[in-house]
Amino acid sequence: MKPVHNLEPKYRVTMLAREEWTRSPGTPPVVKGLVWFTDGSRTVEGTGAGVYGQSVNRRLIIPLGKHATVFQAEVYATLASAHEIEAQDRPEKYLFALIVRRL
Numbered sequence: 001m002k003p004v005h006n007l008e009p010k011y012r013v014t015m016l017a018r019e020e021w022t023r024s025p026g027t028p029p030v031v032k033g034l035v036w037f038t039d040g041s042r043t044v045e046g047t048g049a050g051v052y053g054q055s056v057n058r059r060l061i062i063p064l065g066k067h068a069t070v071f072q073a074e075v076y077a078t079l080a081s082a083h084e085i086e087a088q089d090r091p092e093k094y095l096f097a098l099i100v101r102r103l
Contacts, residue, residue, distance in 0.1 A: 034088065036081040040073025049077035053084060060084070 035054040041047070047068040051060040060080055064073055 038077035038081050040077050042070045047073050049073045051081045
């Protein structure tokens with residue numbers, strides 16, 4: 001059997017500028033559909049990722065051990081929310097990711 005690769009994207013990425021997030025309180029007006037928030041953090045006890053689906057009141061707390069970086073936790077949280085969105089039986093499936101790096 002000959003392998004077949006489908007490289008058409010399943011998702012579209014929309015990057016919002018800082019001004020669009022800070023222009024007014026609440027969700028930016030461009031957002032349609034389900035709203036999910038993600039976070040990755042690290043303490044002396046370990047690293048973890050968190051996901052919260054505001055519209056469906058779904059929370060995920062994902063421990064990642066002591067060796068993962070904050071960036072890896074942020075990316076993992078984003079992937080986990082994409083997986084949750086894909087599992088939802090709804091026509092609108094949007095993921096807005098904002099990864100903030102401290103200087």
